[in-house]
Amino acid sequence: xxxxxxxxxxxxxxxxxxxxxxxxxxxxxxxxxxxxxxxxxxxxxxxxxxxxxxxxxxxxxxxxxxxxxxxxxxxxxxxxxxxxxxxxxxxxxxxxxxxxxxxxxxxxxxxxxxxxxxxxxxxxxxxxxxxxxxxxxxxxxxxxxxxxxxxxxxxxxxxxxxxxxxxxxxxxxxxxxxxxxxxxxxxxxxxxxxxxxxxxxxxxxxxxxxxxxxxxxxxxxxxxxxxxxxxxxxxxxxxxxxxxxxxxxxxxxxxxxxxxxxxxxxxxxxxxxxxxxxxxxxxxxxxxxxxxxxxxxxxxxxxxxxxxxxxxxxxxxxxxxxxxxxxxxxxxxx
Amino acid sequence: xxxxxxxxxxxxxxxxxxxxxxxxxxxxxxxxxxxxxxxxxxxxxxxxxxxxxxxxxxxxxxxxxxxxxxxxxxxxxxxxxxxxxxxxxxxxxxxxxxxxxxxxxxxxxxxxxxxxxxxxxxxxxxxxxxxxxxxxxxxxxxxxxxxxxxxxxxxxxxxxxxxxxxxxxxxxxxxxxxxxxxxxxxxxxxxxxxxxxxxxxxxxxxxxxxxxxxxxxxxxxxxxxxxxxxxxxxxxxxxxxxxxxxxxxxxxxxxxxxxxxxxxxxx
Numbered sequence: 001x002x003x004x005x006x007x008x009x010x011x012x013x014x015x016x017x018x019x020x021x022x023x024x025x026x027x028x029x030x031x032x033x034x035x036x037x038x039x040x041x042x043x044x045x046x047x048x049x050x051x052x053x054x055x056x057x058x059x060x061x062x063x064x065x066x067x068x069x070x071x072x073x074x075x076x077x078x079x080x081x082x083x084x085x086x087x088x089x090x091x092x093x094x095x096x097x098x099x100x101x102x103x104x105x106x107x108x109x110x111x112x113x114x115x116x117x118x119x120x121x122x123x124x125x126x127x128x129x130x131x132x133x134x135x136x137x138x139x140x141x142x143x144x145x146x147x148x149x150x151x152x153x154x155x156x157x158x159x160x161x162x163x164x165x166x167x168x169x170x171x172x173x174x175x176x177x178x179x180x181x182x183x184x185x186x187x188x189x190x191x192x193x194x195x196x197x198x199x200x201x202x203x204x205x206x207x208x209x210x211x212x213x214x215x216x217x218x219x220x221x222x223x224x225x226x227x228x229x230x231x232x233x234x235x236x237x238x239x240x241x242x243x244x245x246x247x248x249x250x251x252x253x254x255x256x257x258x259x260x261x262x263x264x265x266x267x268x269x270x271x272x273x274x275x276x277x278x279x280x281x282x283x284x285x286x287x288x289x290x291x292x293x294x295x296x297x298x299x300x301x302x303x304x305x306x307x308x309x310x311x312x313x314x315x316x317x318x319x320x321x322x323x324x325x326x327x328x329x330x331x332x333x334x
Numbered sequence: 335x336x337x338x339x340x341x342x343x344x345x346x347x348x349x350x351x352x353x354x355x356x357x358x359x360x361x362x363x364x365x366x367x368x369x370x371x372x373x374x375x376x377x378x379x380x381x382x383x384x385x386x387x388x389x390x391x392x393x394x395x396x397x398x399x400x401x402x403x404x405x406x407x408x409x410x411x412x413x414x415x416x417x418x419x420x421x422x423x424x425x426x427x428x429x430x431x432x433x434x435x436x437x438x439x440x441x442x443x444x445x446x447x448x449x450x451x452x453x454x455x456x457x458x459x460x461x462x463x464x465x466x467x468x469x470x471x472x473x474x475x476x477x478x479x480x481x482x483x484x485x486x487x488x489x490x491x492x493x494x495x496x497x498x499x500x501x502x503x504x505x506x507x508x509x510x511x512x513x514x515x516x517x518x519x520x521x522x523x524x525x526x527x528x529x530x531x532x533x534x535x536x537x538x539x540x541x542x543x544x545x546x547x548x549x550x551x552x553x554x555x556x557x558x559x560x561x562x563x564x565x566x567x568x569x570x571x572x573x574x575x576x577x578x579x580x581x582x583x584x585x586x587x588x589x590x591x592x593x594x595x596x597x598x599x600x601x
Contacts, residue, residue: 049465056459060364060539062450066351067372070379208386212340213441215383219347220443223450233540264541271536272543304443 054234061226061297064265065115069218072116076123077210088129096130100178103133104171107140114142114266114292115222118301119214131190136178139318142266142292143170152288155270161333162281166270169289169329173322180317189314191307221304225297229263232296236261251283256323259291266292282330289326294319340444341387347447348380350454360454362596363461365538461597464522464558467531467544479574481507490514490564494599495532495545502547502567502581504574510567517547517583518562518594521555528554529580530563535598542598552585560593 092099110116121138125131142148144167156162255273264272269291273284294315303311354360355373365373453459482505485491493501493515501510519532529546533539549563565585571577 049463052460053462053466055453056363056462057540059450059453059459063351063354063361063364063373063454064369064538064540066347067369067376070376205390208383208390212344212383212387215380216340216343216444216447217441220441220446223446224443226450229540262540265537267537269537269541272541 050234054230057233058226058230061229061263062223065222065226065297066219068265069115069119069222070215072110072119073211073214073218075110075116076119076214077207079120079123079127080210081204081207083127088124088127092129092133096132096182097179099130099133100136100182101175103129104136104140104174104178107137107142107144107171107174108146110141110145114295114298115218115301117141118298118305119218122214122305123210130182131185131187132178132182135181135314136174138174139177139293140171140174143174143289148266148270148292151267152270155274162285165285165326165329165333166288168333169285169322169326170292172329173289173293173318173325176321176325177314177318180321181314189307189310191310217304218301221300222297225263225295225300228296228300229261232261248280248283251279252286252323252327255279255283255287256290256319256326259287260295260319262291263295263297264291280330281334282327285330285334286323286326290319290322293322338388341384343444343447344380344384344387346451346455348377348384350451351377351380354454354458359595360458362598363458363539366535366598366600367596461593462533462539462542463520464531466542467520467522467533467546468524479504479506481505482509485509485513490516492516492518495519495530495547496534496599498547498567498583499545499579499581502569503578506573508569511569512566514564514566514586515583516562516564518591519546519560520593521557521559521561522546523554523557530561530583532599533597535600539598545599546580548580548582549585549588550582552588555588555590560591562589562591563587564589 092102107117110120117138120141121134124134124137149163149167152166153160153163259269262272269288273287279287299311299315302314306314351373354364355370355377361370361373482501485493485501491513495517498510498515498517517530519530522529522531527548529548531544531546533542533544535542547563549565550568551565552563555561563583563585564587565583568582568584570582571579
């Protein structure tokens with residue numbers, strides 16, 4: 001009885017496998033034939049110069065971002081795995097209003113561009129740093145670190161006031177944003193970054209697990225941001241902007257928008273700003289202050305790390321504050 | 335697949351980065367030469383992480399092993415059923431563990447990384463060419479009129495298009511006058527006239543800007559062809575004004591070349 005059932009079962013399985021193989025094979029063959037005929041035709045039709053340029057810009061932003069993102073996630077994983085929680089509460093002043101400028105000035109120590117700062121700020125929050133202070137660090141780190149300041153002085157030779165203006169305006173924006181968050185920010189906007197690692201894991205194990213997760217997560221959003229930036233890059237030619245060089249006020253707003261759309265990394269944006277020769281120094285300052293703090297790539301990264309409702313509110317307010325602060329500093333220094 | 339998802343993603347990304355930076359010079363199509371060591375380091379690190387991810391995935395199975403032992407203790411089930419049961423448990427427990435820790439599988443958005451990674455591994459996108467150059471007006475670095483340092487010796491003297499352009503438009507010392515220069519770039523055309531063009535990249539291809547030199551006295555090669563042009567500067571317009579732009583070169587010789595390893599000029 002048992003034996004018969006096994007034979008019957010075996011037969012049924014064999015027949016089913018045969019049917020599947022024939023049907024599936026036929027379908028695969030059909031798909032393969034159609035694809036091999038139509039595929040190259042379609043691919044050639046679709047692979048026009050703008051599409052090729054889109055792919056190049058898209059991969060370029062992603063490739064450019066990977067080393068910095070990795071640096072940021074290494075620092076953030078190291079903070080998560082190796083630095084005990086007490087350290088930050090001891091280092092930072094208890095009073096939030098004081099902690100914000102200290103954290104903002106501490107941005108000097110992270111030599112990287114903006115991709116690196118988002119995961120680091122996330123891990124700082126996880127380690128119990130007040131969100132206002134961590135956000136001030138998030139904004140200031142990519143803008144005022146030595147690498148960026150040196151790049152700025154190289155891009156604007158003989159104009160040290162530009163470097164000073166960038167430092168002052170960026171730091172001011174970061175600190176003001178930190179204070180604004182401390183005063184008006186609501187915790188429910190901020191989806192606190194979860195602990196991704198096994199709570200029992202320690203040391204190297206936690207470090208690798210955190211590193212993997214943070215990199216993959218942020219990497220996905222980096223790709224998303226790169227796609228958005230490449231699309232704008234191809235759809236809106238930069239020469240359109242030349243129409244607006246006449247009005248000084250309009251040009252500040254325009255370059256501040258351009259900084260959001262272009263997503264140039266903070267270590268290179270000074271060179272781009274220097275090449276925008278038709279614009280006033282204040283407008284170029286606005287480009288360099290806004291760029292490291294608000295751009296499509298960063299909005300995508302922040303949305304991934306802290307939640308969408310946070311990214312939208314925070315980025316739009318930061319944009320306004322950054323423009324105001326660069327106008328004021330530009331009027332004072334430039 | 336779910337368990338090895340992170341490992342696969344990290345490996346793909348790392349391999350793509352290594353393919354363009356360590357095993358070829360393709361990275362020059364996308365970023366600046368100075369980034370190479372960092373790219374190689376990140377590529378290696380990503381591959382190592384992928385290996386770590388594949389290995390670390392294993393200790394998670396420890397609870398399943400226990401489960402299987404449990405199943406083996408039940409005497410009633412037939413051997414086949416038992417194995418099936420064990421497998422069911424494993425997959426069920428697997429997803430449960432994932433939900434609990436929420437960390438050991440890759441976040442869904444991470445799969446977007448396969449797009450640039452596969453593109454780089456299979457069909458590396460080309461360097462930006464005449465399409466991008468023609469969309470942007472040629473740009474000249476803003477600078478005041480002044481006295482430039484003397485040109486290096488050599489006949490012809492090799493210059494970047496950016497250097498030629500700024501000397502032609504801003505040099506009150508007229509260092510280009512009477513010198514034979516050689517310029518390298520690709521061809522762009524604009525009804526009737528043609529230009530040797532090169533894109534300048536400060537950081538990555540997203541910030542490319544254009545510099546170009548108008549070529550006279552030579553027939554135009556097809557657009558996007560790479561050429562070296564030897565010739566002499568023809569002064570035009572008043573120094574520092576829009577009329578002086580773009581600079582003009584009277585060509586003596588135009589030679590087709592292969593695309594250089596670094597398609598962009600460094601700013």
